[in-house]
Amino acid sequence: MSLFSFSQEKKKEIENVIEYVKKYAVFAIEEMEKFGIPASIKLGQGILESSSGKSSLSKATNNHFGIKCGKNWMGDVYYHDDDLPKECFRKYNSVKESFHDHSKFLKQPRYSKLFLLKKDDYRAWASELKKAGYATSLNYENLLIDQIKKYDLWKFDQSTSCKIEKRIHQYLNYTMKKNQDSFFGRFSKKFRFFIEFFFQSKKN
16 A cells, blocks of 8 residues: 555545544434433444444444344344344434434443443443443454544543533534644655655665
């Protein structure tokens, strides 16, 4: 992969995450206020499980959390190859419905220890989700924490008197500037390395 294509790929990934937060942070914050689930955890899981809303499963079902049917599900279903072929996944009428069902899903007894944790301790929540068996990936805890750290999603867990719309607007301004500066900084560093390597090779 060339330097340019790698940089473009990373830039696209950042743009997809920012677009995702712009669309769905309001649902995550509303659910946090109702159920006490950190918005950072909900957004981080949504980004991971749905590939920022771009996965084929999320597009076909509005299921942003990879929640399978289970024996008590009475809603629409969709069959999709996952750990096994043709597994049954829940299908929703909207992404908002998916975010709300995720909250109810985490209210099952197996996840009860989550609600003993502090709402602003996303690391502990990620760890307990893995222990409770939310995902089969052995690295799920680290993947989730990495998403939350990389995109500063923890900012949504902080107590504030600001209205939801203002909080999202402030976050988007901060994140776009931070990632723009970071992207160009990394690109410039790699470009300088490439130029130095090129001229060094010419000398030899």
